């Protein structure tokens with residue numbers, strides 16, 4: 507690809523965002539939650555697990571544990587059983603109870619709404635913190651999950667592989683007010699079209715802006731020849 511200057515990359519990133527908006531008019535988060543504590547628990551549970559599976563487990567969980575205090579007092583073995591089907595249940599139980607205890611002890615029972623405070627909770631790294639900021643507090647949060655990592659590289663918006671470096675690269679070229687939406691768009695795009703193994707470039711609404719697209723013309727010409 508020809509070297510692209512910073513302003514051109516910014517313009518292309520905006521065009522990509524607008525293209526994805528057309529294909530994905532409602533990029534809302536798929537985890538079900540009613541308050542920041544529920545989103546924190548759901549996000550911890552969603553590691554290495556589908557949102558669908560998490561949404562099957564959380565209704566009963568949130569009925570039993572209504573507040574951070576309830577989670578802080580949870581019995582380890584009981585909670586492990588209750589979240590077992592989401593996988594990595596021991597580590598997730600440690601993170602949920604550990605975070606809840608800190609929230610009760612240091613934040614008056616309320617999930618904090620600042621990145622620096624969220625990062626002090628056990629098991630909470632930047633990805634989880636950005637999910638909470640962006641979706642529970644309406645504070646811009648650029649989530650870099652496996653889809654955002656893969657697609658931002660394919661689109662040539664970053665050449666980094668470390669999620670934190672990718673987040674900082676994207677923060678430079680995407681307006682702050684759009685950080686949450688942009689990451690939600692890429693996540694949905696990864697689930698619908700830009701698959702890890704075989705991206706569906708021929709139907710991708712941003713394929714003319716993507717340096718990694720399959721060469722659609724070559725493929726079409728090849729197919730036309732093959733079917734003559």
Ligand code: SF4
Pocket residue numbers: 657660661699700701705706707710711712713714716717718719720
């Ligand atoms: S053109 Fe292909 S590789 Fe590029 S974003 Fe679209 S689906 Fe992904």
